[in-house]
Amino acid sequence: xxxxxxxxxxxxxxxxxxxxxxxxxxxxxxxxxxxxxxxxxxxxxxxxxxxxxxxxxxxxxxxxxxxxxxxxxxxxxxxxxxxxxxxxxxxxxxxxxxxxxxxxxxxxxxxxxxxxxxxxxxxxxxxxxxxxxxxxxxxxxxxxxxxxxxxxxxxxxxxxxxxxxxxxxxxxxxxxxxxxxxxxxxxxxxxxxxxxxxxxxxxxxxxxxxxxxxxxxxxxxxxxxxxxxxxxxxxxxxxxxxxxxxxxxxxxxxxxxxxxxxxxxxxxxxxxxxxxxxxxxxxxxxxxxxxxxxxxxxxxxxxxxxxxxxxxxxxxxxxxxxxxxxxxxxxxxxxxxxxxxxxxxxxxxxxxxxxxxxxxxxxxxxxxxxxxxxxxxxxxxxxxxxxxxxxxxxxxxxxxxxxxxxxxxxxxxxxxxxxxxxxxxxxxxxxxxxxxxxxxxxxxxxxxxxxxxxxxxxxxxxxxxxxxxxxxxxxxxxxxxxxxxxxxxxxxxxxxxxxxxxxxxxxxxxxxxxxxxxxxxxxxxxxxxxxxxxxxxxxxxxxxxxxxxxxxxxxxxxxxxxxxxxxxxxxxxxxxxxxxxxxxxxxxxxxxxxxxxxxxxxxxxxxxxxxxxxxxxxxxxxxxxxxxxxxxxxxxxxxxxxxxxxxxxxxxxxxxxxxxxxxxx
Numbered sequence: 001x002x003x004x005x006x007x008x009x010x011x012x013x014x015x016x017x018x019x020x021x022x023x024x025x026x027x028x029x030x031x032x033x034x035x036x037x038x039x040x041x042x043x044x045x046x047x048x049x050x051x052x053x054x055x056x057x058x059x060x061x062x063x064x065x066x067x068x069x070x071x072x073x074x075x076x077x078x079x080x081x082x083x084x085x086x087x088x089x090x091x092x093x094x095x096x097x098x099x100x101x102x103x104x105x106x107x108x109x110x111x112x113x114x115x116x117x118x119x120x121x122x123x124x125x126x127x128x129x130x131x132x133x134x135x136x137x138x139x140x141x142x143x144x145x146x147x148x149x150x151x152x153x154x155x156x157x158x159x160x161x162x163x164x165x166x167x168x169x170x171x172x173x174x175x176x177x178x179x180x181x182x183x184x185x186x187x188x189x190x191x192x193x194x195x196x197x198x199x200x201x202x203x204x205x206x207x208x209x210x211x212x213x214x215x216x217x218x219x220x221x222x223x224x225x226x227x228x229x230x231x232x233x234x235x236x237x238x239x240x241x242x243x244x245x246x247x248x249x250x251x252x253x254x255x256x257x258x259x260x261x262x263x264x265x266x267x268x269x270x271x272x273x274x275x276x277x278x279x280x281x282x283x284x285x286x287x288x289x290x291x292x293x294x295x296x297x298x299x300x301x302x303x304x305x306x307x308x309x310x311x312x313x314x315x316x317x318x319x320x321x322x323x324x325x326x327x328x329x330x331x332x333x334x335x336x337x338x339x340x341x342x343x344x345x346x347x348x349x350x351x352x353x354x355x356x357x358x359x360x361x362x363x364x365x366x367x368x369x370x371x372x373x374x375x376x377x378x379x380x381x382x383x384x385x386x387x388x389x390x391x392x393x394x395x396x397x398x399x400x401x402x403x404x405x406x407x408x409x410x411x412x413x414x415x416x417x418x419x420x421x422x423x424x425x426x427x428x429x430x431x432x433x434x435x436x437x438x439x440x441x442x443x444x445x446x447x448x449x450x451x452x453x454x455x456x457x458x459x460x461x462x463x464x465x466x467x468x469x470x471x472x473x474x475x476x477x478x479x480x481x482x483x484x485x486x487x488x489x490x491x492x493x494x495x496x497x498x499x500x501x502x503x504x505x506x507x508x509x510x511x512x513x514x515x516x517x518x519x520x521x522x523x524x525x526x527x528x529x530x531x532x533x534x535x536x537x538x539x540x541x542x543x544x545x546x547x548x549x550x551x552x553x554x555x556x557x558x559x560x561x562x563x564x565x566x567x568x569x570x571x572x573x574x575x576x577x578x579x580x581x582x583x584x585x586x587x588x589x590x591x592x593x594x595x596x597x598x599x600x601x602x603x604x605x606x607x608x609x610x611x612x613x614x615x616x617x618x619x620x621x622x623x624x625x626x627x628x629x630x631x632x633x634x635x636x637x638x639x640x641x642x643x644x645x646x647x648x649x650x651x652x653x654x655x656x657x658x659x660x661x662x663x664x665x
Contacts, residue, residue, distance in 0.1 A: 011043070012381065014340065015046075017385045017388075022237050032068065034235045035230070037072050037240065037287045038240040039078070044238050049089060059094055070233075073107075121191040126153060127147045128147075128224050129143045129255070147197050147201060149185045152181075232296065240300060240301075242279075243280075245282070278305075280303070295356075297352060307410040327353065328399070330350075360419075372392065406654075407652060426654055431607045433607055435576075438601075442461055443557065446459060446460040450592060456481060479526075484505070485504065494583070496583060508533070567597065570623075571600075571607070572606060572627045605649075622660075626664075631653075
């Protein structure tokens with residue numbers, strides 16, 4: 001179950017290595033404070049205790065032992081496990097006073113959404129709403145709201161006070177509950193507004209209890225309130241859930257948006273899913289905003305895609321509290337370290353962040369840990385780092401942050417000298433790459449032979465077999481050649497050449513237009529194509545919601561992203577995944593000896609035009625070769641491919657490529 005929520009518990013050795021990154025050079029951990037905002041079963045907490053008290057010579061009081069270490073988790077089972085693990089860990093290191101009540105500092109709460117501070121009649125209070133489905137049928141509400149004075153929450157006996165009040169509510173005794181509250185909050189006697197709010201809370205809880213729906217709300221809320229009273233920590237270290245924002249419950253997302261400043265955290269690119277942030281980045285940002293001290297250090301295990309992906313564009317700016325800047329200090333990369341979290345396909349790193357920049361601006365040390373091919377060590381979940389590190393080979397590298405108009409992602413390089421050299425080549429590519437077209441697969445064709453009529457040909461249409469497309473050689477259709485174009489797919493792009501043999505598509509457009517021919521006109525100009533498209537009409541127009549949103553045609557046979565740029569004679573193309581494969585492509589000679597420009601699939605980005613003033617002009621062969629030479633440069637290729645995930649190569653290239661001037665031509 002917890003895996004479906006993005007929860008994967010961390011091996012001890014990995015938690016320890018993450019702490020060592022965060023605390024590097026700190027020799028006085030005994031006096032430092034630590035928080036794990038998503039503590040799970042408490043592995044990081046165990047590491048905190050071991051390092052904070054590594055010089056402990058004799059038993060100390062439990063309260064002293066746990067002071068300065070806090071765990072938070074939204075999963076009640078995880079919280080119980082963490083509390084139990086802490087108690088087990090402390091039995092040999094602590095003594096207990098049987099006259100005292102101890103608080104194990106692990107709290108059932110949401111580290112992302114904590115209570116808000118408000119003032120009622122001049123009294124500072126904490127206000128929180130908890131969403132639930134349990135009250136909808138009986139009370140027609142999906143939330144419970146409780147407000148309590150902050151002074152009372154900060155009382156060392158707060159949780160014990162709440163336990164007493166809860167007993168009175170279970171007994172439906174409003175008078176005793178209010179009396180207990182007044183005992184610990186003198187201002188209730190004179191603050192009418194606050195007293196009314198508290199009485200309203202008690203009335204609602206008693207109402208729920210009367211219907212057997214109380215569910216110990218006060219005890220649940222007490223954890224949330226306790227977490228809200230914590231101030232700054234020296235170290236924020238942990239492994240948050242890795243879950244996409246889009247899969248969170250809608251009510252939860254709306255609540256976060258309503259109660260939290262999210263400005264700048266999401267990517268500005270809404271058209272390619274760039275606004276679908278992973279919640280781990282949101283948790284990281286808000287934990288730093290809420291709890292990171294001025295000299296504090298933050299270290300989280302998070303997906304490696306934070307370095308590259310568009311969806312993390314806003315997070316990579318590391319802005320908190322509106323205008324306060326944080327900095328990446330170190331990255332530990334375990335992408336090549338084997339399967340550390342069972343069943344998780346995501347590569348991940350440990351990211352160290354603080355309010356202090358590194359000496360080399362924009363250059364972050366990165367240690368690449370890769371699994372040794374032959375190693376006698378068999379790594380286990382509970383190993384210490386001193387044992388587990390024998391399993392890995394480490395290599396020191398650097399992550400260089402690009403700062404261009406369109407990119408703030410990172411470039412990974414082997415050494416500092418190379419990092420500085422490549423950084424000097426980073427900049428804006430003034431040529432605008434465009435995405436290839438989206439052609440429905442039934443409109444793709446393989447040429448078979450010419451028809452008896454010289455203006456028509458015989459073709460095999462494409463079909464889908466499982467997840468693959470292939471020509472249906474058992475079916476032959478006759479179509480007008482005037483509306484057939486060569487079709488180039490990304491795998492056909494090789495280094496400086498195109499491996500195209502027999503790939504076509506129907507293009508029901510008049511040259512130099514971007515709207516498909518209306519059905520009545522197509523019927524007149526190309527009756528065979530019209531009949532075929534009409535026969536397959538129900539299989540067309542089933543693209544994504546995004547395609548439906550951006551297309552500006554009604555015909556199902558329309559092709560997405562058609563414009564003047566597809567009618568050029570000279571193209572410079574790159575792939576959007578796996579490898580760059582820059583290639584110059586001009587007109588292609590068809591099987592019927594006609595020279596025509598091709599269409600490119602949507603995994604190819606291409607340049608065919610350049611902007612001059614307010615107008616666009618086509619590039620010529622000289623300019624195409626100029627751009628191609630820039631893309632074929634080894635350093636340029638390294639910048640492009642090492643600064644992003646090869647599964648999704650951006651068409652906004654982070655290299656300096658000025659427009660070729662007439663003088664240079």
